[in-house]
Amino acid sequence: MAQILTFLGKGGTGRTTVAIAAAKQLAASGSRTLLVSSDSSPAFGILLGLSPGAEPQEIAANLSAVQLQATVLLENSWEEVKKLEAKYLRSPTLKNVYGQELSVLPGMDGALALNAIREYNASGKYDAIVYDGTGDLQTLRVLGIPETASWYFRRFRQVFIESDLGKAIAPFIQPVSSAVLNVTWTADNFAPEPTNQATSMLEDGKAAIADPHRVLAYLVTTDDPSAIATAKYLWGSAQQINLSVGGVLLNQADTTAAITKEFAPLAVTSLPRKTADWQPLLDALPSFKPAAQIPKPVTIDLAARQVKIFLPGFDKKQVKLTQYGPEITVEAGNQRRNITLPPPLSGQPVKGAKFQDGYLIVSL
Structure with missing residues (x-):
């Protein structure tokens, strides 16, 4: 499995530049690295020095990049939904609805991005995946989808089981499913324990987010007080989804005792201004390995x-x-x-x- 790395911080602190530098550093160390951007605008390509496509493409030794396009992801996901329906239903109803017709609803792009990262991770092609998201609460909510969705699924399924409706239809689930579907279902499908593919995926996602060796975030800030306050706010917010924060990257400023105290016990790493030569910035980056002093959420x-x-x-x-x-x-x-x-x-x-x-x- 790949190590997934992401960065949190106030806009304008250099998160995307740091993400690109981290991907370059990991690739230079020999890790097969994928740089994933959720920004579909030209800005990412300008910083990177080229325009990556909607599918991963190799841009340097051990380094590939992809610029996620929500519409493309939606089309691909919709085809998978249609395949599942055709597998389980004798008379599929979605076969005449095409992914190319669908529009991206608010919030859907985050879920699609998370699923894309999951698939890249499952492919076995990469040792490290660097995710350059929005770096704010939206990124945290995307990474928190497994936790949130599993809670909704578990709680509402349990409510259904205990309801009069759930008790009333339970004896009919088996004969109805046998008559309509190509598979055999029982009331056990509504049990609170994770017994199917969807719940297994959610549980694996929760386990990944909680494991700093699999998913790790770093705070990016400058010495500006508002940037420091935002970084601390996002640090606390990351704990709400069980996401480990491995350290602080102080961009274009020198570390002071006051800043070190603000983020204790996390290590604060000072980064130089990025120039045409990326190497000084790459040399200043930490190793991105989870440290022992990371507090548990x-x-x-x-x-x-x-x-x-x-x-x-x-x-x-x-x-x-x-x-x-x-x-x-x-x-x-x-x-x-x-x-x-x-x-x-x-x-x-x-x-x-x-x-x-x-x-x-x-x-x-």
Whole structure:
């Protein structure tokens, strides 16, 4: 599997330049690298020095690049949907709807980009994939799709099972599916455990995001106070999707004690201004390997009956904790995260919570 690397930060801090430099560095070290851009405008090609296509193309030794086009991705995905329908239904209904007719709805491009990255990763052609997204909450929401979608799927499926409607139609699922479809279904298809391809993909996506050896983000900032504040905000927001942040890249500025303190315990790497010669910038980059000091987004202490959620960049007034079901919900950075508790703590009411040193500490 490839290591997936992405960058977060305020617009204008040089994220795309850093992403290109990182891809060049990884390729130079011998890793088969794919540089993926979600920016369909000419800006990416100008920075890169060439215009990549909608399919990966080799641009240097060990380095390929692709500029994602949502319409092309939608056409390809639609054909896969039609194949699945034809496989499972005796009378497919989508065969006369063509991908070339479809328009991209708001938010669809992010899901398509994530699926494209998943497919590039599954191809086995690359050791590293550098994703140059928007670098803001939109990128985080794209990477958080497996977590969010699996929660919706699990919770609403369970609600359906327990509803009067679910109980009423359960005995008829098997005969109806046998009569209409080419496959045999049972009520087990609605069980809360992941038993099909869709849930397996979501679970694998969640596991990948939570593993810093598979998916890792870096913060990109300048010494401008607003850029630093944005980077810290995105750092905390990344914790909401269980994404590890490996370090800070301080672009076009020297590291100071004050900046180091802002991002502790993350390492801060100072980067020079990019010139016509990329090499000085490449030499200044870190190794992009997960370090031991990366704080875990969530730590559960069964003995102390505590859940610690790492939320740097936020204070107590910006964090909201609620509990409406068997999970606890944390709201921060315009995002909500549902934390599934282990059996000994599941369903236990929250007894108290405090905010300390960047951690929300919940007692059960």
